[in-house]
Amino acid sequence: MSLIESTATELLGQLQSGRTTAVEIAAACLKQIDRHDAKIKAFLRVDRDGALARAAEIDARRKAGKPVGRLGGLPVAVKDLLCTKGQRTTCGSRMLENFRPPYDATVIAKLRAADAVLIGRTNMDEFAMGGSNENSAFGLTHNPWDLTRIPGGSSGGAAASLAASMVPLSVGSDTGGSVRQPAGFCGVLGMKPTYGRVSRYGLVAFASSLDQIGPLGRSAEDIALLLEVIAGGDPLDSTSVDRPVPKYTESIARPLENLRIGLVREHFGEGLDAEVEAAVREATRVYQSLGATVSELSMPHGKYAVATYYIIAPCEASSNLARYDGAHYGHRTDEKAMAVELAAQRKALQQTGDSRKLEALDNPLIRMYRRTRAEGFGAEVKRRIMIGTYALSAGYYDAYYLKALKVRRLIRQDYDRAFEQVDLIAGPVAPTPAFEIGEKVDDPLAMYLLDLYTASANLAGIAGMSIPCGLSTGGLPIGLQLQAPPFEEERLLRAAHMFQQATDWHTRRPELS
Numbered sequence: 173m174s175l176i177e178s179t180a181t182e183l184l185g186q187l188q189s190g191r192t193t194a195v196e197i198a199a200a201c202l203k204q205i206d207r208h209d210a211k212i213k214a215f216l217r218v219d220r221d222g223a224l225a226r227a228a229e230i231d232a233r234r235k236a237g238k239p240v241g242r243l244g245g246l247p248v249a250v251k252d253l254l255c256t257k258g259q260r261t262t263c264g265s266r267m268l269e270n271f272r273p274p275y276d277a278t279v280i281a282k283l284r285a286a287d288a289v290l291i292g293r294t295n296m297d298e299f300a301m302g303g304s305n306e307n308s309a310f311g312l313t314h315n316p317w318d319l320t321r322i323p324g325g326s327s328g329g330a331a332a333s334l335a336a337s338m339v340p341l342s343v344g345s346d347t348g349g350s351v352r353q354p355a356g357f358c359g360v361l362g363m364k365p366t367y368g369r370v371s372r373y374g375l376v377a378f379a380s381s382l383d384q385i386g387p388l389g390r391s392a393e394d395i396a397l398l399l400e401v402i403a404g405g406d407p408l409d410s411t412s413v414d415r416p417v418p419k420y421t422e423s424i425a426r427p428l429e430n431l432r433i434g435l436v437r438e439h440f441g442e443g444l445d446a447e448v449e450a451a452v453r454e455a456t457r458v459y460q461s462l463g464a465t466v467s468e469l470s471m472p473h474g475k476y477a478v479a480t481y482y483i484i485a486p487c488e489a490s491s492n493l494a495r496y497d498g499a500h501y502g503h504r505t506d507e508k509a510m511a512v513e514l515a516a517q518r519k520a521l522q523q524t525g526d527s528r529k530l531e532a533l534d535n536p537l538i539r540m541y542r543r544t545r546a547e548g549f550g551a552e553v554k555r556r557i558m559i560g561t562y563a564l565s566a567g568y569y570d571a572y573y574l575k576a577l578k579v580r581r582l583i584r585q586d587y588d589r590a591f592e593q594v595d596l597i598a599g600p601v602a603p604t605p606a607f608e609i610g611e612k613v614d615d616p617l618a619m620y621l622l623d624l625y626t627a628s629a630n631l632a633g634i635a636g637m638s639i640p641c642g643l644s645t646g647g648l649p650i651g652l653q654l655q656a657p658p659f660e661e662e663r664l665l666r667a668a669h670m671f672q673q674a675t676d677w678h679t680r681r682p683e684l685s
């Protein structure tokens with residue numbers, strides 16, 4: 173198998189036995205990017221020289237018999253929202269187009285310490301708001317399985333880079349499904365760890381009570397490897413949880429005995445594509461053939477997950493994004509042009525003698541904020557800021573935000589009850605396979621409904637994972653979602669590995685012309 177087709181775990185074995193080098197792997201990945209990324213556009217920036225230099229340095233160290241980190245020379249692509257010292261971190265937004273953070277996110281620091289080769293930054297929906305990558309300020313990413321379709325989002329570039337064999341490992345973030353859903357649409361694996369499992373320090377915040385960084389890869393073993401590196405408590409993130417990180421890679425090959433899988437009755441209703449349903453049901457039969465029992469259960473509050481998520485996430489976003497005012501960092505409007513405009517308006521109003529309008533003219537500071545934010549944010553981000561500001565305003569706080577928090581608690585209780593009966597919940601990742609570019613851009617509600625099966629895991633803070641389980645008749649990947657109680661990532665990984673021992677969906681790759 174060629175270098176670019178190999179999994180990270182296979183490559184690591186080859187690196188350790190001296191059959192290949194980090195430079196060879198990086199060069200193969202860069203070549204694949206050169207060949208295909210002009211069409212797919214998974215990457216916003218590729219650090220060719222930096223990656224090759226780093227790979228050479230790791231090779232030299234290994235050759236000299238010195239210690240090499242856990243990822244010892246494997247290329248990793250990073251979603252463009254993890255702060256990386258001195259390197260542009262745009263979050264897919266004009267607002268941060270030229271932002272160079274003065275520090276590394278904890279996950280970046282851990283990747284560096286593990287000797288990953290940071291090869292480039294992947295495209296995403298602006299501030300991770302979206303499910304198709306169509307909200308990026310820097311252009312579309314195309315699904316490698318069908319270039320006319322979206323790759324999913326918001327970690328669309330991360331999933332596409334893996335599906336197109338440009339990298340063996342990728343890091344994304346998941347606030348309402350943004351790792352699991354693009355992984356599903358692109359035929360790769362993605363995990364949203366438990367809230368608190370991975371440090372969010374240096375992750376550009378979208379909705380802080382929901383955001384979680386997660387690994388993407390082409391096999392369960394690879395997800396285990398990457399999670400082992402990035403997980404763990406962190407004094408710099410008070411919401412991270414300081415409990416030991418299991419050796420996921422060591423336990424992964426142990427099959428789960430007497431596994432009890434639950435199917436949520438409400439997941440198989442209106443809106444679910446027949447082929448997706450068939451693939452998911454077939455996947456549960458695979459588990460049955462491996463000794464698992466499958467039962468149905470009800471999660472009565474799941475139907476409110478989208479509504480609840482689309483109150484809480486925008487509320488938190490409106491607060492988190494208040495910092496982009498042009499005064500601290502990020503985009504700032506052209507103040508010379510602004511002053512000229514303001515002077516002209518003032519003069520015109522003085523001539524008409526309209527003193528009321530004259531008084532109402534913005535003061536220069538307010539005008540600077542207004543222009544900066546109007547120019548820096550895209551339409552979807554503005555929509556979320558407005559929804560969030562509205563829902564948090566004095567007259568509506570109780571009716572929307574507080575109510576949403578109560579429903580959030582009920583959703584968590586549904587899970588607690590479900591996990592008394594079953595070990596894992598299985599179901600679809602998204603209601604349909606990847607849709608056409610442009611199909612839903614003018615219909616925010618249709619976009620939001622895509623998060624039907626994924627958002628509840630974020631609201632409840634539990635762990636979830638997406639694994640390839642089929643192809644549609646149109647040749648598009650279908651994902652199976654597995655969900656587990658908090659801090660049971662190991663269970664998810666072992667279950668995913670079992671499935672991959674019995675099936676080969678995760679090995680299917682799109683044909684790239």
Ligand code: GLN
Pocket residue numbers: 300301302303325326345346347348349350351378485623
């Ligand atoms: N699609 C969801 C949204 O638009 C999820 C995004 C995410 O997980 N970052 O908010």
